[in-house]
Amino acid sequence: MDCKIFHWWSGQRGNVNSHGSRLFQPTPTRNNNSDLDNSEGSGNGRPRFVAVTTLEDVQAVRCAEFHPGGQLYAVGSNSKTLRICAYPKLTDLREDHQTYQPMVLFKRTKHHKGSIYCLAWSPVGDLMATGSNDKTVKLMRFNSDTSNLEGDEVELTMHDGTIRDLCFLEDTSNKSSLLISGGAGDCKIYVTDCATGTPFQALSGHTGHILSLYTWGGAMFVSGSHDKTVRFWDLRTRGCVNMVTPITVPGTRQGSPVASLCVDPSGRLLVSGHEDSSCVLYDIRGGRNVQCFKPHSADVRSIRFSPSAYYLLSGGYDNKLVLTDLQGDLTLPLPSVVVAQHQDKVISGRWHPSEFSFLSTSADKTAMLWALPPI
Template sequence: MPINYAKHGPQSKRNTTVSEASTNGKKPQFIPFTRLEDAQAIRAAEFHPSGHLYAIGSNSKTLRVCSYPRIQELKAMREDHKPYQPAVLFKRFKHHKGSIYCLAWNITGDLLATGSNDKTIKLMRFNADVCDVEGGEAELTMHDGTVRDMCFMEDLTNRSSLLISGGAGDCKIYVTDCETATPFQALSGHSGHILSLYTWGGAVFVSGSQDRTMRFWDLRTRGCVNLITAPPSSAHGPGSPVGAVCVDPSGRLLVSGHEDSTCMLYDIRGGRIIQTFRPHSAEIRTIRFSAKAYYLLTGGYDNKIVLTDLQGDLTQPLSSVVVAEHADKVIQGRWHPTDFTFLTTSADKTATLWALPN
């Protein structure tokens, strides 16, 4: 059944933190709570499923796992708060031979994977209680170009984790059995670099590529089950390369961010574009729904972080508000699993945790 666009998202229990502020004429502004600094651009960030930790990967080849602040600290934050360096609980220099482009935790948080422009993936068992790697690490070498994105999926039949990875080079998406650290599928179809991968549960995931397409894949059929072409940038001509993709928790709504600074909302079950809009003035490289899909978080090469309100009729113009800003390009943004806070990485060599002051 297609989405009832006019009633997207629960209306009776709506989270009005941002939307109320914007409609009342007050611009909501997230404040940097912690700020990690590095010698080079920081690309990758991901919260641990518990929400107590987050991992950071940098162009300096350094992998860090940091402690998330206590909720009492966040609740006490004022507008004049000065960001401080987060507690780094785990640190590994020269984790890769090249820059760390992406990283991911599995759903239980005991596996951590990192991908690099050295064309390798490192897969590690991670003990969150002591914040350390257990045993050795597996190095995966099946890619012949930069590994740009990864996501974990659960193989319910065999009760094991699968790692989905993609990037440059042969433009194939590889599926790896994490128990044996062995790649066992190579999915072909894209003709350009794969820049983004996302799964929301089950056996299906979506990929976004420089070839201007998004593909849905089903591991049960071992192939592409749906192909979506980016909408034209103008009245004529091709669409724009896809820098980021995400699907809401219900699996009904796809959102994509593009090189031409547009976002597209797509009804997966109805098979049609709902609308395109432009929350940034430069390329979009990160996009994520908040926990209940009330808001969309986007970051762009215009240095800005934008929240778009998705409560209400999705066919109508959407309210987008700049809520935070870096000194250089925003590369990645991630919501906390439960709190109304988010983490961003930037070419300004920082990873920043943002929260709303009380």
């Protein structure tokens, strides 16, 4: 493939991260696990992320999301507990840091009748939504001054299966927030007007459970499904505007259930994580697969661009969180390195909105905050 297609990508990113330097030397690995395991040692220019805080629960922790303001984050668990924690100051972080428990500002037990599978904040941070295997979505107002949920919550009952993911869109025409929700059951994606708490649209198309939703601003969002497809939706046209099947078996047309996905801030590159341990880069504007790579040895359940989009953070059922460098030619092998590990499956990984730190949640019953000590 002609690498000139991607000059916008490498040119846009340059060679620095938010710390002002490359995190690790871009010596391409072969994207298999022996390469990754061998690259965790120190002294070779690799990133040394430190576990800053550990939140412990009695059951698997499924989801965690930073508030858009970056000063706190929310955590949802299989124990039905919702917590909001303070984001700590990291200026004095050292490599010999002793992990501690985060400050919990808000805690609600039995928030749902079932496990909390997903949660999301609105872009301005005044709304929060949670989804559960009790088949309901809860929509709540949030006061960032008091770090508390306020007023009556709205319970949405239009789904007939587990809600697997949520995201908020801003409807610029009437300045209101829209909540997008999807999951198991009828495989429909529902659009709810947050001002009225009323679902007003059901988007059909997927033939398998919806496992992942993502928006990068505007009226567009994408959905990933167990049916192995990614669908692009535009609420201005009230429907699906494109459908792709990311190819995970080179030389074939075969795909794998899409467990996670994200789009870079420019809306040009889609990355999908799959149940067969593959990740696929897809050029949206060119309408083509760029490459398939395997930074994990099991399901890739979470995938996110770093705030500057220089790096990709993926989390997998192999208990690992992997950082992949996207600063070179995206058609060549991509350097990847394991930056964090749990005792059990990693379910989600989320970047801080502006700092080079991330949250991870796991079946090992913890949510952990990771960061790089100042150089």
